Amino acid sequence: MAYTAPAVVIDNGSYTTKAGFASEDLPSLVFNSNYILNPETKQVIIGDEEMNSNAQYPVSTLLEDGVIYNFENIVHNWRYVYDNIDNHNSINSKDYPLMMTEQSWNPMKNKVKTCQLVFEEFEVPIFSLVKNPISQLYRSGRSTGLVVDIGSSVTSVTPILDGVIQNKSTFHTRFAGDFLNLHVLNYLQSKVQSVDDLLPNSYRSNSSSDSFKAYYMSTNILQEFKNLSSNYQISNFEIYDHKFLNVNDQHNSYLDNLFNPLAHPIPNFNLPEPPSLEKPHTQGLNTLFYIVLKSLEASLLPNSNEGPSQNRFAKFMEVFKNIISNVLITGGTSLAGELPDLIINNLKIITQQNFPNYAFHYNVSQIRSSLDNSETWDKQFGSWLGACNLACMLNDNKDNSNSAKIALDNWFITKADYEELGEDLIVEKFK
Structure with a gap:
């Protein structure tokens, strides 16, 4: 069944929230993800202009380590979207499908809580959670690659193989x-x-x-x-x-x-934790690349009893090549002029120094957009745009097309199914 109403897509980042209809080219709303609580009226104040008019009150956060932790007040963020999404006019959440993005390390308890809120408080008819790296890589037209996402509070490195996130080789750091x-x-x-x-x-x-x-x-x-x-x-x-x-x-x-977080120490400022290889979140991007690639090598490289030694590396080398030669650099901080070139150059050095058995067979290369303006939007709004591409499949009513069915079967949960199956369905669909 194809839906006639476009989906609402919300991408809650630590710095800004991007939201709009999936049918739009760019998000209609981009506003700060923080909020202010008026201690006298208990009103939760959302939106840049509204917050600037209440400077006397403390500013609070909704996300920590890239994921929502403040569910009591995230609902005001989402309500702000529904109240302003249509050229600052409100819409009824009951009438529109909803898709949200999430970090790949978002815990299952958060997914369950999110579903509970959107189905029970907002009463959306159908809902999906899509992982940021998947939507970003999908936006680029690839199914295999290395997604380097540098946002406000988190930098993550995610290898994806044939549309599947390699979770054991995915790591993130708070140096962003x-x-x-x-x-x-x-x-x-x-x-x-x-x-x-x-x-x-x-x-x-x-x-x-x-x-x-x-x-x-x-x-x-x-x-x-x-x-x-x-x-x-x-x-x-x-x-x-x-x-x-x-x-x-x-x-x-x-x-x-x-x-390298220790490259230029700040006077009177100490890092929360000293860097350690056992704790990837304490590392800068160079070491994070090494940890990701080394973990990928360990998980994909066949052991010695899986065939003749001369063929041991053949399949692995092809996989490694496809991932490392399709590097997607995204996130708002990646808009810094020379940062993408620094990332590619450093990745080349790391692969050549630490993976000499097969690194010489290929070049580390960045996925680039053919249009400069498009590349800017893709870095800033890539996760939201990719989620829109997926959500639009719900509206495909062309003859002989099964896009809507694919979307329903793979990414979305209906309110009726949620009410019947509850948490078990969430765990299965959004694992």
Whole structure:
């Protein structure tokens, strides 16, 4: 059965939430994923403009380590979507299919809680959770590759083989855009007398909460500086009150901290945990690449009793080649001008140094869009766009097409099936 109403697609990121109808080319809503709670009225305040008008209250988060932890208040984020998705007009959640994205390490208890909320509180007719790396790679037209997703709070490296995430070889780290912000803030602080000098006058007083100041600094000043310095040679950076900072001595070395978190230590700041190979989340991107590829080698390489020694590597080499020669670099932080080239160059060095038996057979190469503008959108909205492609299959009513049935059988749960089968169905469909 094909659906006539387009699906609503929501991609909850740590930095921004992207939402819109699956039939749209770009999300109609892009807003900060944080929220403010008015302690007097208990109102949950969502949306950039609304939050900027309530600077006196603390800013709180909804996600931790890339996954939702605050289910009590995530419903306000989703309600904001339904209230504003149609050119800032509301729609009834009962009338539209819903697809959401999730990280590949999202625990099953979160999936169950998400389904409970969307079916019981929002009463959606049909629902799906799709993993970010799958939707991103699907968007690129590939089924095999290495997805490098660098967002705000998390950097993940995910090998995918024939549309299946290799979970034992998938790892992530918290050294991402927010960590780079610390280095940018440290640099800009050296240019002013007080960190409040970087803020608009209206937010400098004690009437603005410290968490709001940090939120505003991160989402406006630091983000703007990263975007400018990564893509242009700038000598002066304009802050508020028509003041300029001399940034002639700035360079993109702060990007090095993604690859090696100890490259440029910040004064009076210590990493939460010392780097350890046994704890991939404590590592920078270079070591994470090594851990992922070494784990992939261990899981895919046949053992010595599986045939003649000269053929032992043949199938594995082909798989390894297909994965490493299709590197998809995505996520908002990956828009930094030279970062994709740094990633590819570092991956080449790592494979040549650590996998010499087969690394010389191929080149590490990046999946690129044929259109520059499209590539920018794919990096920023790739997970949302890929989810839209999958969700649109529900609306395929062409003769001799079974796309809607495929989508229903593989990715979606109906409200009726949820009410009949409950958690067992969720575990089976969204494992």
